[in-house]
Amino acid sequence: MQEIEYIKQEALKILAENDFGSSYVKIFGKSGVFTQAAKKIKDVPEKNRPIFGQELNKAKKEIEQLLLEKRTEKSTRPAIKIDVTAPGKKRELGHLHLVSQAISEIVEIFNKLGFTLQSYPEIDWDYYAFESLNMPASHPARDEWETFFVKGEKDPKYGNLVLTPHTSNGQVREMERAKKPPIRMLNISRCYRRQIDISHTPMFHQFEGLLIDKKVTIGDLKGTFDYFTTRFFGPERVTRLRPHHFRFTEPSFEVDVTCGICLGKGCRLCKAGWLELGGAGMVHPNVLSSGKIDPKIYQGFAFGWGIERTIAMKTNLPDIRLLYQNDIRFLEQF
Amino acid sequence: MNIKIPVSWLREYLKTDVAAKTMASYLSLAGPSVERVVKHKEEYIFDIEITTNRFDSASIFGLSRETFAILKSKNEKADLVAPKGQDFQIQPETKDLSVVDVLIKDKTLCHRFTAVVIDNVKIRQSPAIIKHRLESSGVRAINNIVDLTNYIMLELGQPMHAFDFDKISNGKMILRESKSGEKITTLDGKKYVLPQGVIVIESGGKLIDLCGIMGGQNSQITRRTKRILLFVQSYDPIRIRKATMALSIRTDAAARFENGVDVEAIPKALARAVYLAKQVSNARISSEVIDILSNKPKQKSITLDEAKLHSYLGFKLPKEKSIKILESLGFKVNFQNQTIIAIPPSWRNRDIKDDVDIIEEIARIYGYHRIPSTIPQGKIPNEISSNLEHVIKLKNDLKVLGLTEVMTYSIISNNLLALSQTVKNKVVELANPLTDQWQYMRPTLLISLAQVAAQNQYIKDSQKIFEIARVYLKKQKGLPDQPLILAIALTNSNFYEAKGFVENISGIIGRDLKIYKLKKKHLTQEDLSAAISEGSEQVGYFGLIDSKISDYFELNGPLYVVEINLTEIFNKAQAPKSYKKIHKYPPVIEDISVIVAEALEIGDILELLGKTAKPLLTKADVIDVYRDKKLGENKKSVTVRLYFQKAGGMPTPSDVATTRGQIISALEKTYRAMVRK
Known part of the structure; x- marks a missing residue:
């Protein structure tokens, strides 16, 4: 049985000189030592064959055990000194504009309440921007929207072309598109007004929500706002409604959120603990009628406000115009 | 509009012990917003925002009425006291009566016209209390009569005017619409050439009043004035509004007339004015009262189904509470067959029209904060979002590719428009631009991106920026085309990097974008450009920007740009992905x-x-x-x-x-x- 001892020695030598992978091939592979040895069994005299087989198996098991141990053994390599404070090798990432970041957060929050983002013209007819929203041409409430008009002929039915001064043009357009409630719509768009100062740019973004259904209460509007502010501004912030006036809602509200600095105690930056967030209200029956929805069966709420304003409230931006100066040093901060 | 309310003046008509600051916060939550409470000397002053529907509360007495109802709902003690002299019977006090001869050419111009002449007037300074109240309210004191007219407006919300009666030719006044080209010089010395349709008063061939806006200089009160015509009116709001817009004049009086005044309260305002005039100037009444009521507002009765009220509130409010709230606001209320029948007070005649207006009154006085928050219960509509949701995702992916998003104005100047080489009949132009910097709606994003790249070129060497926004192209008829465009600009770059981005984007949006030689000339240089197509349609292009553009912005290196029409691409279906067998053997x-x-x-x-x-x-x-x-x-x-x-x-x-x-x-x-x- 010297041959087996010889095979074993050879296997041990291979094990010592090679890593796991090559040891395995050289010992148990096609032309490995054990495979070759097994083939030699036919050369062994017949009476010795059982013993030879047993011994060979025994040796094989021993080597297998060693091989297994070798596999779990830590590979030896020279130690490398790491400086964990040195910079990593990274991809150069770009930056999203603050307005896009806010839009994306808002959409995500309202998606969960079943609102979907829709899209309407940015240059639209007077009819959709005003007339259908219970604001006839002679109405002084129109003055609050410092509207840009587009040169060109009036449409006999829809009036002048305007740059939408708010996202509410989407209200009647959505009613026409959806045809039948329930409606849960979100509209986010560029809007335009003829004004510029530290809190106004002639172009800005507004977002608008519209919900129409059979039973919609003022409490539902409040609940929707609470849901939004908790997720957008944080759980410690709450909202309140104050009476206000918009022609396309009745009752109309102004929505306040507790100031992020003083959390409602009152400070220099807020009005007695509150910051104005935006406008809202229960959709006026005349607006539902404009959208061919029967106000005797359906009611709803709508809300809207400026994205830039919410960003300023969230990031302490001192001047809204910074958002549109596109200084790369500003853009790369966010 | 914002108004200033000195609290001590308010307390003259609203008797209550409630502190000024408490009053302010009650008001903000249930009525007009008190934006600030300012302490001026010993006086608290409310700075209040009045919305266009609630001009009835844009005065000391109007706000007292409003506050009264709110305090009552809070179970606070409060009493409302009317200003003195409102029911004063105006009787001539002289034998030698002045005669006022009024002709109203068109009765739709003026709903109510009241006037009376007083004589024996001594023009002097107003008493200290009046001067103090005017100044606390932000109005300059002038003399006792002018101050009186302003005082009445601040106190009752009713604008009024005083003419020097001796400057009115034979006491004759014709109230009519202006003819185009007529001229008037107003009290503040400004000259106006009028369009047709402004309400004016003519006397002796001259215009003496720009009605409801400002009086004429030729009939104003001077130190020598002895006889005065006190004058309280209501005008057609639409004509007043058209006139202020056409002439670009904003006055406090005009704002009030535009929103409508309480026609029933006009004689009361005149009586109060006479009452005060007698006190401040020793005046005697020297004419009969003129009161021409040509358009008496109809009394409205509005019915509100109680079930509708409850469906807005989300709970059942006992009817007694609703009725009490409405009554405290001056409504006359009846209740029968589950409906509330409410008649609004005269001062709410213009803003209360429908049942939803009554709901608002009840809900706000009850307190919005007392309505519990709920999550909307109904079915979620079965709707698919518009492409804008894909845009949100695309922007995020572009950021990961290393692009930084910019946002530039959609309105551009004539100079930038010229660089875009757009044919004139495609350009959307504003009729009332803010300045010549913002005059046209842009037909391309590339000019704006080149501008940003130039602006940052000395701050950052290698810029990779993008924007997704609409561009605007006029059509022969209808709304302009407003497709959503993705544009990219790369400094310190080359053709192949730009192409690489297009290829990446093709993968991100799951459309097979093909790139081929550019045949049509765009805003890039022909030898370094390529077109992008989806199917058989060209959807964009990219390449080195036109040298006119880089010269204009003084770019210090090549700028590669990409423009892709996302609206066109998103309107086509994504190429479906289907499973292909994975090869078992390596290549x-x-x-x-x-x-x-x-x-x-x-x-x-x-x-x-x-x-x-x-x-x-x-x-x-x-x-x-x-x-x-x-x-x-x-x-x-x-x-x-x-x-x-x-x-x-x-x-x-x-x-x-x-x-x-x-x-x-x-x-x-x-x-x-x-x-x-």
């Missing part, structure tokens, strides 16, 4: 280098390989293009990595050799290529 990979003419395009080589060597050749990637004089004049070497693969097993060396031979001979024959050994 044989070989590189082959060929020397070809410089003019030969990579695309042609790849196309030929595809034609010749399929199906064994499953993929061919160009991994290197190399130029060297040693290769020969106008030659380049192209190295292609070839992947040979087949379903049944690894390709045999002879399979590969055969295909390879076919490839080489095809390249040699078609393109006179030399295979490098």
Whole structure:
């Protein structure tokens, strides 16, 4: 049985000189030592064959055990000194504009309440921007929207072309598109007004929500706002409604959120603990009628406000115009 | 509009012990918003925002009425006291009566016209208390009569005017619409040339009043004035509004008339004015009262189904509470068959129209904060979002690709428009631009991006910026085209980097964007541009920006730009992805280098390989293009990595050799290529 001892020695030598992978091939592979040895069994005299087989198996098991141990053994390599404070090798990432970041957060929050983002013209007819929203041409409430008009002929039915001064043009357009409630719509768009100062740019973004259904209460509007502010501004912030006036809602509200600095105690930056967030209200029956929805069966709420304003409230931006100066040093901060 | 309310003046009509600051917060939550409480000397002053529907509360007494109802709902003690003299009976006090002869040409111009003459007037300073109250309210004191008119307006919300009666020719006044081109000089010395349709008063051939806006200089009160015509009116709001817009005059009086005044309260305001005039100027009444009521507002009765009220509130409010709230606001209320029947007070006649207005009154006085928050219960509509949701995702992916988003104005100047080379009848122009910087709606984003790149070029060497926004192109009829465009600008870059972005985007949005030679000239340079298409349609292009644009912005290096019409792309379906069997055996990979003419395009080589060597050749990637004089004049070497693969097993060396031979001979024959050994 010297041959087996010889095979074993050879296997041990291979094990010592090679890593796991090559040891395995050289010992148990096609032309490995054990495979070759097994083939030699036919050369062994017949009476010795059982013993030879047993011994060979025994040796094989021993080597297998060693091989297994070798596999779990830590590979030896020279130690490398790491400086964990040195910079990593990274991809150069770009930056999203603050307005896009806010839009994306808002959409995500309202998606969960079943609102979907829709899209309407940015240059639209007077009819959709005003007339259908219970604001006839002679109405002084129109003055609050410092509207840009587009040169060109009036449409006999829809009036002048305007740059939408708010996202509410989407209200009647959505009613026409959806045809039948329930409606849960979100509209986010560029809007335009003829004004510029530290809190106004002639172009800005507004977002608008519209919900129409059979039973919609003022409490539902409040609940929707609470849901939004908790997720957008944080759980410690709450909202309140104050009476206000918009022609396309009745009752109309102004929505306040507790100031992020003083959390409602009152400070220099807020009005007695509150910051104005935006406008809202229960959709006026005349607006539902404009959208061919029967106000005797359906009611709803709508809300809207400026994205830039919410960003300023969230990031302490001192001047809204910074958002549109596109200084790369500003853009790369966010 | 914002008004200033001195709290001590408010307390003259609203008797209550409630502190000023508490009152302010009650008001904000249930009525007009108190934006600030300012302490001025010993006085608290409310700065209040009045919305256009609630001009009835834009006065000391109006706000007292409003506050009274709110305090009552809070169970606070409060009493409302009317200003003195409102019910004063105006009787002539002289024998020698002045005669006022009024002619109203069109009774739609003026709903109510009241006036009376007083004489024996001494023009002097107002008493201290009046001066103090005016000044606390932000109005300059002038003399006792002018101050009186302002005082009445602040106190009751009713604008009024005083003429020097001796300057009115024979006491004759004609109230009519102006003719185009008529002239008037107002109290503040400004001259106006009127359009047609402004309400004016003519006397002795001259205009003496720009009605409801400002009096004429020719009939104003001076130190020598003795006889005065006190004058309280209500005008057609629409004509007043048109006039203030046409003449660009904003006055407190006009704002009030535009929103309508309480027609029933007009004689009371005149009585109060006479009452005060007698106190401040020793005046005597020297004419009969004129009161021409041509358009008495109808009393409205509004019915509100109680069930509707409850469906707005979300709970059942006992009817007694609703009735009490409405009554505290001055409504007359009846209740029958589950409906509330409410008649609004005269001062709410204009803003209360429908049942929802009554709901608002009840809900706000009850307190919005007392309505519990709920999440909307109904069904979620079965709707698909618009493409804008894909845009949100796309922006995020572009950021990960290393692009930074900018946002530029959609309104551009004439200079920038000229760079865009847009044909004039496609341009959307504003009728009332803010300045000439913002005059046109942009037809492309590329100019704006070039501007941003130039603005930042000394701050950052290698800019990679993008914007997604609409562009605007006029159509012959209807709304302008407003497609959503993705634009990219790269400084310190090259054609292939720009192309790489387009290829990446093609993968991100799951559409097979093809790139080919640009035939039409765009805002890029022809030899360094390419078109992008989806299916058979061109959806964009990219390349080196036009030199006119880079010169205009003084760009210090090449700017590569990409413009893709996302609206067109998103309107087409995504190419569906379906499973392809994964090869069980690995491919044989070989590189082959060929020397070809410089003019030969990579695309042609790849196309030929595809034609010749399929199906064994499953993929061919160009991994290197190399130029060297040693290769020969106008030659380049192209190295292609070839992947040979087949379903049944690894390709045999002879399979590969055969295909390879076919490839080489095809390249040699078609393109006179030399295979490098």
